[in-house]
Amino acid sequence: MMSAVSVFSDHICQLGEGPSYDPASDALFWFDIVNGKLLEKPLTGALKIHELGQMASAIAIIDAQRQLIATETGLFVRDAATGTMTLHTPIEDDNPLTRSNDSRVHPCGAFWVGTMAKDESKGAGSIYWFSRGELRRLFSDITVSNSICFSEDGTIAYYTDTATGLLMRVGCDPVTGLPAGEPKVFVDHRSSKGYVDGSVVDRDGVLWNAVWGGKAVKAYSPDGTLLREIPMPATQVSCPAFIGAKADRLAVTSAWKGKDDNQRKLDPQAGMTFLVDIPVNGRFEPRVLIA
Numbered sequence: 001m002m003s004a005v006s007v008f009s010d011h012i013c014q015l016g017e018g019p020s021y022d023p024a025s026d027a028l029f030w031f032d033i034v035n036g037k038l039l040e041k042p043l044t045g046a047l048k049i050h051e052l053g054q055m056a057s058a059i060a061i062i063d064a065q066r067q068l069i070a071t072e073t074g075l076f077v078r079d080a081a082t083g084t085m086t087l088h089t090p091i092e093d094d095n096p097l098t099r100s101n102d103s104r105v106h107p108c109g110a111f112w113v114g115t116m117a118k119d120e121s122k123g124a125g126s127i128y129w130f131s132r133g134e135l136r137r138l139f140s141d142i143t144v145s146n147s148i149c150f151s152e153d154g155t156i157a158y159y160t161d162t163a164t165g166l167l168m169r170v171g172c173d174p175v176t177g178l179p180a181g182e183p184k185v186f187v188d189h190r191s192s193k194g195y196v197d198g199s200v201v202d203r204d205g206v207l208w209n210a211v212w213g214g215k216a217v218k219a220y221s222p223d224g225t226l227l228r229e230i231p232m233p234a235t236q237v238s239c240p241a242f243i244g245a246k247a248d249r250l251a252v253t254s255a256w257k258g259k260d261d262n263q264r265k266l267d268p269q270a271g272m273t274f275l276v277d278i279p280v281n282g283r284f285e286p287r288v289l290i291a
Contacts, residue, residue: 005233007043011049011255012271016253017198018058018103019071019241019273021283027060028243030253033099036089037287038069044161044242055118058103060111060288067122068288070113075130077290088290089135091115091128094120098124102146102239104226107154109289110177111136114145114159127159129178133287140187142212147199147209151222151268152283156208158186158199165190167199167267167270169224186224198239198253203281210237210252215250217276230278234270243275248278 010267013032021028027042038059058070059078067078068191074090092098092115103113110131117124125142143163150157154174160167169186170179186207187195194214201207207224217230217240222286234254256270264270 003243006275006277007269007272008275009039009047009273011039011047012053012252013037013039013062013234013270013273014255015099015238015254016271016273017101017238017255018056019239019251019253020059020061020285021241021243021247021251022061023042024061024246026245028251028273029130029239030241030251031057031059033057033101034257052085055099057100058113060105060285062105062288062290068111068290070100070103071113072118072148075111075113075290089130089133091135092126093285097121101144102148104148104150105202105288106150106157106172107152107175107286108175108177109286111288112148112157112159112177114148116142116144122163125161131177132291136178139183143164144166144233146197149201149207149242151205152203156201156205158201159183160196162195162197162212165196167196167207185222187226196253197237197238200240200242200282202242206281208240208250208280210239212236212238212255215249230276231258232274234272235267235275236270237274240276242280245280247282247284250278250282252276261280 015033019030040048047167056071073093076085107233115125127139147160157172167187170183171181194211197212199209
């Protein structure tokens with residue numbers, strides 16, 4: 001299976017995260033969070049690196065001209081042509097100790113945005129719901145927000161606090177993107193190697209999860225059964241995204257964060273971004289509604 005995995009970009013990120021494919025430009029966007037960089041690479045083109053000037057972790061498409069970027073101070077509208085960033089909605093901008101982390105757009109256009117402490121202090125983060133200019137806190141006391149993703153019909157949401165080892169599932173209102181009911185454990189990963197990091201859900205309801213420290217991507221059926229485990233060439237893989245004109249492949253980010261020089265020599269591809277060339281029944285990210 002490792003032969004199906006190739007390097008999509010050999011640019012090494014300290015903390016590669018937040019991959020999202022834009023079918024209109026045929027490009028993958030992702031972040032080096034701690035270094036404040038947005039990376040952009042067409043499937044058949046050269047890498048572009050955009051300096052953001054602050055930590056950022058997630059991107060959503062508003063329309064052909066604009067993107068929404070989740071940063072350490074809030075949600076910014078980015079002009080895709082010029083790179084100009086304009087603050088739209090502050091999130092924890094009065095707390096310099098936290099930053100954004102895993103975030104994803106619900107099928108209705110609402111945006112779930114996770115935060116965490118920059119030093120990973122226990123319980124310092126939250127998960128928020130944003131839609132048309134309105135912001136609500138959904139879950140608090142989160143250490144490392146991750147795995148935010150949704151079923152195609154919008155009736156199920158997933159998330160984790162990576163520190164707990166529990167991947168959660170909660171019913172969701174397909175019209176508003178707000179939780180409906182109490183979260184329940186979807187996958188208990190505490191006895192497995194590594195940690196639950198970013199995830200995405202395909203058209204069949206299969207959840208694809210990057211296992212930080214586990215050197216793998218795992219696929220789970222809608223009932224939480226492990227369907228397959230794909231070995232990866234970097235230890236700290238962080239998040240998958242569907243990629244390609246048919247959304248039928250996976251791109252996966254990774255990181256070298258926390259490794260010393262000797263550890264990095266043993267993990268030479270840490271921080272690169274990979275292409276998993278196996279057929280998946282993926283889908284494109286919904287556009288986010290900001291007004």
